[in-house]
Amino acid sequence: MSFTFDYYSISLLIGGFTAFLSGLVVYIHNRKKLENIAWLLSNITSAIWSFGYFLTITATSKDFAIWSDWVLHVASIYIPACYFLSVISITDTYEKYKKQLVAFALIGCIFLVLAPTTLFVRDVIPKFQFNFVPDAGPLYIYYTIYFFVLVLCALYILFQQYQITTDKIQKNRYGYMILFTLLGFGGGGSVFFITFNIPILPYGLLLFSLYPAVSGYAIFRYQLFNVKVITAELVVFTLWISLLLRILLATQTVERLINGGLLLFTVVAGILLIRSVIKEVSLREKIENLAKDLEKANGALEGANNNLAKANSDLATVNDRLKELDQLKSEFLSLATHQIRAPLTAIKGYASLLLEGDYGELAPETRGAVNTIFQSCQNLVVIVGEFLDISRIEQGRMKYEMADFDVSKLCEEVLVELKPNIEKTGLTSSFTVDDKAGDKSWIVNADQGKIKQVIGNVIDNAIKYTPSGSIAITVSQKAKKVLIAVTDTGIGIDKDDIPKLFSKFTRAKDANKQNVIGTGLGLYVAKQMVEAQNGRVWVESKGKGLGSTFFIELSIGTIEK
Ligand code: ADP
Numbered sequence: 297m298s299f300t301f302d303y304y305s306i307s308l309l310i311g312g313f314t315a316f317l318s319g320l321v322v323y324i325h326n327r328k329k330l331e332n333i334a335w336l337l338s339n340i341t342s343a344i345w346s347f348g349y350f351l352t353i354t355a356t357s358k359d360f361a362i363w364s365d366w367v368l369h370v371a372s373i374y375i376p377a378c379y380f381l382s383v384i385s386i387t388d389t390y391e392k393y394k395k396q397l398v399a400f401a402l403i404g405c406i407f408l409v410l411a412p413t414t415l416f417v418r419d420v421i422p423k424f425q426f427n428f429v430p431d432a433g434p435l436y437i438y439y440t441i442y443f444f445v446l447v448l449c450a451l452y453i454l455f456q457q458y459q460i461t462t463d464k465i466q467k468n469r470y471g472y473m474i475l476f477t478l479l480g481f482g483g484g485g486s487v488f489f490i491t492f493n494i495p496i497l498p499y500g501l502l503l504f505s506l507y508p509a510v511s512g513y514a515i516f517r518y519q520l521f522n523v524k525v526i527t528a529e530l531v532v533f534t535l536w537i538s539l540l541l542r543i544l545l546a547t548q549t550v551e552r553l554i555n556g557g558l559l560l561f562t563v564v565a566g567i568l569l570i571r572s573v574i575k576e577v578s579l580r581e582k583i584e585n586l587a588k589d590l591e592k593a594n595g596a597l598e599g600a601n602n603n604l605a606k607a608n609s610d611l612a613t614v615n616d617r618l619k620e621l622d623q624l625k626s627e628f629l630s631l632a633t634h635q636i637r638a639p640l641t642a643i644k645g646y647a648s649l650l651l652e653g654d655y656g657e658l659a660p661e662t663r664g665a666v667n668t669i670f671q672s673c674q675n676l677v678v679i680v681g682e683f684l685d686i687s688r689i690e691q692g693r694m695k696y697e698m699a700d701f702d703v704s705k706l707c708e709e710v711l712v713e714l715k716p717n718i719e720k721t722g723l724t725s726s727f728t729v730d731d732k733a734g735d736k737s738w739i740v741n742a743d744q745g746k747i748k749q750v751i752g753n754v755i756d757n758a759i760k761y762t763p764s765g766s767i768a769i770t771v772s773q774k775a776k777k778v779l780i781a782v783t784d785t786g787i788g789i790d791k792d793d794i795p796k797l798f799s800k801f802t803r804a805k806d807a808n809k810q811n812v813i814g815t816g817l818g819l820y821v822a823k824q825m826v827e828a829q830n831g832r833v834w835v836e837s838k839g840k841g842l843g844s845t846f847f848i849e850l851s852i853g854t855i856e857k
Pocket residue numbers: 757758759761762784786787788789797802803804805806807813814815816817818819820844
């Protein structure tokens with residue numbers, strides 16, 4: 297078989313080849329996107345049409361021409377439908393026009409059935425300089441109308457979207473598509489004249505061969521992604537096409553063979569090159585995206601950091617302010633309690649004188665009232681004392697006069713002092729010193745006055761929170777520590793309350809039931825004082841109603857027995 301290469305056949309070959317490549321390249325870039333698939337379909341059908349037409353006009357046998365004419369028509373029936381799909385997917389109007397698409401595809405099927413009959417193409421006959429050209433049958437005109445109606449519809453949609461869109465990039469895309477439609481269909485469509493025996497040669501095929509316009513469109517599209525890919529693709533495609541042309545225009549077989557071999561080599565090398573560039577570009581895109589994400593995350597982090605820094609400085613300011621307020625409060629407390637102490641002492645003193653009969657014998661009712669005044673003053677004196685202690689502790693003004701003294705004797709002393717109170721409430725008390733061998737020392741190194749206050753407070757609590765039963769005080773020694781335990785059979789302490797008991801103003805949930813006038817300060821003061829003297833204070837209780845034991849642990853003194 298030998299081909300005649302002239303202006304028309306070469307235009308068809310170039311057009312077909314570039315259409316094929318353009319479809320393939322776009323498709324390879326994204327195989328899942330509808331617009332890429334549609335683009336591949338419309339370009340493949342165009343390529344098959346142009347190769348078919350080339351084979352028909354250069355055919356040397358009629359049978360071959362009939363076969364290639366059928367091939368070109370099968371493809372060309374579906375070119376406009378595929379192109380229509382391409383347009384509606386690129387313009388995002390697929391949903392809107394999909395019914396029309398189905399209708400066009402169905403009409404296409406009718407022509408497909410008609411294609412092998414003489415109703416469609418009467419014959420393939422030589423015309424002008426072409427070996428064979430299809431000769432239109434009686435129904436061919438309907439196919440022609442169908443063809444151009446479809447193209448006009450696609451153009452209409454493109455034009456409409458071109459006007460509607462405000463996106464500059466989209467506008468450009470639609471503009472390119474319009475240009476391509478005019479080139480491809482205007483050019484390819486020029487063969488209709490000679491099919492209908494109108495003596496106009498298909499010069500328009502040159503336009504069709506201007507398929508680089510398609511690549512132009514593709515370039516435009518890929519500029520959106522990356523120019524580098526397209527540059528590589530264009531270089532490779534140009535190389536392929538020029539080699540193909542050289543094969544076609546070669547006069548000697550050797551020359552054709554060499555160029556053929558070269559083409560084969562550049563096809564393989566070109567595909568590899570494009571693939572590697574695509575890989576690199578997608579990698580770079582990923583890196584760029586990662587960098588962008590990182591930048592965003594960094595920005596967010598920076599913002600968060602700033603907020604944190606601000607919150608921190610706010611917190612510091614608030615903290616300073618709180619410290620200031622706390623200091624003020626302590627000063628106020630100290631001043632107020634000092635001011636209260638003097639009149640309180642006077643009230644207590646006069647109440648005591650009244651009770652002792654220094655101002656004459658009191659009537660029994662009067663005595664009761666004065667006694668209440670005296671007791672309330674007594675309570676107030678304790679409370680004021682606690683407040684003063686707290687303000688001293690918090691201002692760091694509490695002084696401890698450390699000395700060695702016998703703590704067992706001190707315990708006994710306190711117990712004796714509180715005995716009347718214990719007996720008044722009907723409780724019994726015991727005092728035990730755990731010293732079977734009689735060789736232990738109860739000398740501790742601490743501030744005697746403060747320890748007396750602490751022991752007094754703990755025993756006082758035992759009295760307050762024990763409605764009936766007994767109070768037992770034991771003194772023992774273990775590992776250079778003296779341990780004072782005050783055990784009562786009183787209301788006990790819930791295990792949830794135990795950890796909070798030694799905090800300021802903290803009372804157990806049911807403390808009020810037993811003793812209304814408590815402040816929740818005594819144990820706080822005791823803990824602060826004992827710890828300042830290297831001791832420990834804690835409580836153990838089996839629970840509500842099961843009594844409790846308060847422990848005071850002090851370091852053994854320097855003078856040992
Ligand atoms: P106050 O007795 O003035 O309330 P304290 O600081 O001395 O304050 O005691 C704190 C709380 O500990 C009391 O309110 C009470 O709930 C509880 N508590 C102290 N001693 C006993 C005890 N012996 N038995 C039961 N609960 C006690």
